[in-house]
Amino acid sequence: MTDHTEPIADCRLRGALDLFAHTWDPVLLAALAAGPRRRVDLRTEIGGISDKALTEALRRLIGRALISRHPGRHAPPGVEYRLTDLGAGFVDGPLRSLAAWVSEYGDELRVPGETDPPLRRS
């Protein structure tokens, strides 16, 4: 995954592809697009995400500079997470582009779920 000439497998693009690779990462980014959130609110708002998965996704996205962590220093307790400029740009660009494509052509996208058939007879 490191040194081919293939454009898409280019290292930097690979890093961006990985932002989609983990189930919850794009979901988390989209949730934060509506504004800063505390951990517990993210959890209930997203729904279906486990505590562990949430922690890992937060770590990953902080590590990649897409979100930032802000321990509340005042009255309302809790730690807030928010998008960095980079993260906001990612949501407004690639993620929004994907959402737009889905609303336009999503109907033609066959649903995963069935086992994919062998190639010989397709």
Place this chain on the structure above:
Amino acid sequence: MTDHTEPIADCRLRGALDLFAHTWDPVLLAALAAGPRRRVDLRTEIGGISDKALTEALRRLIGRALISRHPGRHAPPGVEYRLTDLGAGFVDGPLRSLAAWVSEYGDELRVPGETDPPLRRS
């Protein structure tokens, strides 16, 4: 991403996100964007992909109607794969948007590789 409580985890968007979830699927789509390819050419052109992973990716993307399979009926032997209209649109839209974002902001995207640090001290 606009006004639902569960924007990204919406079923249809989830299906599109899954197009990125498998390591080789977007790479394969990008390779086919340059024109129809035979299996062996895809393999060498992409580089680093195993036979098994290639077969699985082909199956998956055919199952989701993004690529199609065309057994050569004439002179040059081999089976050709090509993008469907849906697949071509996906490459031109979301995938290209991601590539554009990377060339613009890719430098700020921290490289994965190190273990992501705990949250307490970040």
Place this chain on the structure above:
DNA sequence: CAGTATCCTAATCGATACTG
């Protein structure tokens, strides 16, 4: 509420060997 740690299951993916 925020965050960590452990166990467990399913799925990914490379390597390899084999068939048409």
Place this chain on the structure above:
DNA sequence: CAGTATCGATTAGGATACTG
């Protein structure tokens, strides 16, 4: 060349219990 089948290592992610 096209495609399948099996094995093994790695990993994502849910459940749960526990600490600050």
